[in-house]
Amino acid sequence: MAEPSTARTLTTEPRRTPPAPRSVGAYPLLAWTWMRAMAQYPVSLLLLTFGQAASTGLELTALFFVFGHAHQLAGFGINEALLIYGLAGVAFCLADFFMGSVERLGEHVRKGSFDTMLVRPVSPLVQLATDEFSPRRLGKVVPAVAALCYALAVLDIDWTPARILMLPVLIVSSIVICCCVWTLGASIQFFIADAREVANSVTYGGQAMTEYPLAIYGRSVVRTATFVVPLAFASWQPALFLLDRPDPTGLPEWLRYAAPGVALLMSLAATLAWRTGLRHYRSTGS
């Protein structure tokens, strides 16, 4: 009659291994694992990081060429433009760093590797976001941060306590908004697996667009980028706030304080889209 007692000891025995972190907690762990893997090839990593830095650096060069001819675009000079470029770069490049990998969902669905993610005890979104997580993407942020710091130093910004406090809030909100844009772009791929490039038109396209003062695109584009795809909160509204300038397209001033609210709404929308997509996911069977 040994069997029942064995069974009892098994059930009462405390678990020896700590439980695997279920969702968000697993993010730093998985990211760190991938980073260590990437660091096994230090020269390659260094070169790829440098390449990423050069890619935003070249866009910055183009910005200088453009302003060398035009001097002012929509009433914004080169220093103001550098502020806008820097804000957009920080928001999009950090979002790309944290969430950029999710755009490869379609590929994972096609190859069947998304099924593997679903059976693991960690949120598939976290697994997707940390897939091949590489510090090289931080290379992109370097020229943007440099431009932002330079602009903040040279521009005549009235540093009231409110501005000093709001700046980090606005930057964090802009990063959250961009992360949500990436997640929304990935969620579309649950329905159309080949839609990665469509997602790119709002992610990388959004970055290209918000690197310049939005007013140059005209009223209807500014309105769309404020109320439909709220990319205006990545660089345009924060820049107007810091520079204390009225919106040239006539949108109300309270919008520049709306970024945290917009970030929250976007997070809800992204969560909803992701969950809907996940519920409709059908394996390709391969």
Place this chain on the structure above:
Amino acid sequence: MRVLFAVFSYELRRFSTYRVATAAGVFTNSVFGVINAMVLLAVFDAKPEINGYVAEDAVLQVFVAQAMIGPVAIFGPPLDLADRIRTGEIAVDLLRPVHPLLWWLAHDLGRAAFSLAFRSAPTFTVGLLVFALPPPAAPEQWAGFAAAILLATLVGFGLRYLYAISGFWLMDTRGVHATAWLLGTFASGMVLPLVLFPDAMAQVLRLLPFAALVQVPAEILMDKATLPGGTIAGGLAYQAAWAAALIAIGTLLTARATRKVVVQGG
């Protein structure tokens, strides 16, 4: 020759199955085109003429650039050859009774032909419609442009073939490709027309093969005096010279590489 034609048509058919991806590509290229064009319109609003370009020319070049992304594969994809060198599958390619360069050229032309018809043409049309651009009327400009696209595709292939066979010496070509895509987009006039670059820099870039991918085809379509030799024929000659040079270097390096190639494993 029949083998090459078969490779060409299989590749054409392979790409024709990616319909949604093609539509997504047209959409994305159009969006980027509209964004770039609006930035340039703002620039030309501040300064109506820059080095012989007016606003319409800049917008037309933006859409030529977006249309060329497919055929010349300026952002990639790299030739499958690069991966085959790394994995050793190149051994199979070398056994074929066709020169590897011609084999991969046929391959790439199939891809380019498909994307020209289904990616470039729609994107370019979108640009003309959105910005209500009058297309150039002169038949020689269109004939020149058609030839320029073909030559640009050859130059694009020549460059990518060299990037890929660098794998015979480097094994991993990712670094080469990453650098090449960057240099290619910037130096070809894709990011910004070369006429907006500082003069000295533009003159250097106009000597490199990358200008044959976007800047020269755009100027041929518009029949600009900034073309090499100032004429459409001059522009085409420049492209043809680079295409020939790159393919010659490619042939030479293939011969050297195949003499030293050691395929591991079994």
